[in-house]
Every structure is written in structure tokens, then in C-alpha cells.
Amino acid sequence: MSGILQGKVALVTGASSGIGEATARTLAAEGAKVAIAARRTDRLEALRAELEAGGATVLVLPLDVGDEQAVHAAVASTVETLGSLDILVNSAGLMLLGPVEGADTTDWTRMMDVNVLGLMYMTHAALPHLLRSRGTVVQISSIAARVVGRGSAAYNASKFAVNGFSEGLRQEVTERGVRVVMIEPGTVETELRDHITHAPSKAAIQERVTKIRQLQSADIAEAVRYAVTAPEHATVNEIFIRPTDQA
Template sequence: MPSALQGKVALITGASSGIGEATARALAAEGAAVAIAARRVDRLRALGEELTAAGTKVHVLELDVADQQAVDEAVRSTVEALGGIDILVNNAGVMLLGPVEDADTSDWHRMIETNLLGLMYMTRAALPHLLRSRGTVVQMSSIAGRVVVRNAAVYQATKFGVNAFSETLRQEVTERGVRVVVIEPGTTDTELRGHITHAPTKAAYEERISKMRKLQSEDIAEAVRYAVTAPPHATVHEIFIRPTDQV
């Protein structure tokens, strides 16, 4: 039996670790060629060698999604190397939690530029190719796009923004055959929480999740795989997945 994504091309951002890395493996296992993009190109090359050895066609891209010119070039390079784009997984993101009072606003800029503007830049650049292939865009949102807690105002604002942008996009392109999928993970055991620079907030966050059975990157990759391998007439528009232990 042929693999579900044989002949398809997936472009995955934030693919050097965590959910992005696991998603690259999951989609490659389904037969897709993968363009893997992130800033840590050494880790991408190691992943690329692993996937290539398993028979996957891989294109490695050093990319900061906050750089619109670099985004446009990454999409152009992917199409040139792999022949098109059928699936875009917008996974790159940072989580710099902390209170609004006396906040380091450079953290705000970094989150908005990566989590929201970067996702928008990627979507805009890839959309002509997704329209041509009647493809799928997967937006990695978060429980933070649904549930508000203290000391996460700007991170949550970016994820609520991802959800709003994605629903508007869906309404614009769904009748032209492009599927828009929003994945909203709860607490997942990745490097994301290591980004937090506000020490009291980081300590409180680590304490809160310390006794929780966290989601694994592979759990979220499986949700992506499920959504993108659905039959073309069906859009799995939203998957909200959280640890059983998370209130």
C-alpha cells in the first residue's frame, strides 16, 4: 500500500527540535519529501542525514521566520529543490513568559515577530503554491490561544492572534481547496519553556508542571499527521490536545 503522503512536499519551520523535528519524521514516514527550516542549521543537517538515510528527499533551510526576505527565499528554494509545496507546518515559536509590569519589551517584540508575524510571512509566501496544489497549512497555536493565565499576556496575545488569522484565512481559501489546520497543544515536554528569562515566572511555571505527565513532541506530530492525511474533502480544522493531568 502506498504511503499517504507519497509525492507530497512538506515545509516545516522550527524543525531543529521538539514538535517540528518530530513532525518532520512523521510526515517523512508517510512518504513526503520534507523541507526542514530553523536557525540551528547544524541540528537540521543531522536530522536531514537521518531522514535521507531512510529514503526521504530532504531540503535543509537555515531560516529566521521573522525575516520576511529570508522567508520568501526559503519558499522559493523549497519549490526549486522539491518541486512545490503541498503542506506548510508553521511551527517556529518562542515562549517568553513574564508579567506586564516592568516587562522587557524586547521579549514582546521577539514573540510577536516570531510567533505571529513569522507565521503570517510564511503563510503569505507559501499560499500561491498551496493554492496550486490544493494543499494544507498547519498553524501551531497553543492552549494559550484558548485559556488565559497570569504572566503570559503577550505570548497569549500571539496565540490568540494565530487563531484569528487562521480562521480568517480558512474563510478566504477553503472554497479554493486549501485546508487550514490549527493545532493547540497543552503542556508539552520541549525546549520551549527554556526560553523563559523572567526567573520568578520560570520557577513558578516549572513548579506548576513538575508533577504533570506532559505531552511529548510525538503526540503533537501524530495530530499533524492525522490532519494532513485526512481525505481532501475533509478539513480537520482544529485539534486541541492537552495532558490528561492538565486542568
């Protein structure tokens, strides 16, 4: 398999569906070896079969990004099996909307464990390898890191944290050749909102999205491809992409 990423190794979290799955396809199509990580291994195996049929080299990593030891093991397995690590795409995420008053705070814990700590653990584990390869870390953030909405305070907090962490990291490593990219999608047609436990919030967002042409996961994967294939002297630090219809 040839392409602009021939010889590169990418690790993509949240690869069992949505943006992560589409990103794995896109990077593999550009010639990268891909390690695909998520909890739903049956979906990962199906994706591996598809990509290998197209000539890609694929490693399946069963992974809960909130488990720091498992994260370090996954990164180590990627480097040992595929030879290096050049691109990390942190796509694993949860969106559990609802008001602060009366909230089920276990939703907050779940989101912070995945959206913030999981992303931080992955970045921390991958960083020594990315420094060696002068690689790229891509953080899938959200419009929620820019636009605060009623009923999404905790989700907003998690995505503001992602952006703050990522900008701090960028300042630490940019002069050492590591590129840090934040991609902030608006409404994307994925399974993300299926996990919402607060029924009124789930109903409200389901109603809103019927009124617009949503982004597709492939649109965000294309933004990732653009960022990671930029010339080495140029960093696309931030991409804010939303549906044309989204106010």
C-alpha cells in the first residue's frame, strides 16, 4: 500500500466507530500502518479485516483509555509490533449532556476519565516515541471547547480541558519537532449522542440535528489527513469545522 504516509505508524483511539474508525481508514489509505484501539474488539476485528483486505498493516488493541497501565501497554505494543509511533489520534470520547442541577455525577466521572484523563494518559505514554520520530498528536476536541450551551456544562468543561492541555503541550514540544493539532468538530453524525443518559437533553439534541445537514465522520478524518500530511516545517494547530447549517 503506497501513499504520503508510507512508512509511518499511527495509533488511533476510539477506532471502533465514528471519527476514530473513519480516521483509521483514511490514514491506512495513505499508506500508514495503523494500530486501532477501543473497547469493542469485535468491531476492531471487522475493521482490521477490511483494511488488511486493502493491503494495510493493522494492529488491534483492546483498550479502555481510562486505564493508565493499559494505555502504556498499548503504546508499547504498537512500537514493538509496528516499529515506531509517528501519529497519535486521540478520538475516544463520551458526550453525556444534562443540567448541573440534579446531575448524575457518575456521568461527569465517566466523561472526565475518557475525554480528559484518557487523552492525557495516551499523550503522556506516546510522547517519548513522538519526540524520537518528530511526530504528530491529534486531539479530537469539539465545538464545545469554544461554544458553551445550556445543559452541557460538564461536557464543555471536558473539552475546554482538552484544549488547555493541548496548547500547554504544544508550547513544551513544538521546538523539538512534535506537532500538536486540535480538531474541533461541530455536529457530526455518530453514535456519540446515543450514550446520553439524561432523557430531555437527548431528546433536545436529537430534535436539533434533524434540522441541519450534519458533518460525517469522513469529513473529520479528512481534516486529520490534512493536518498530519502538512510539510514538517508547518503545523496546523487548530481546525474548527462545523456544518454549514449550524448557527
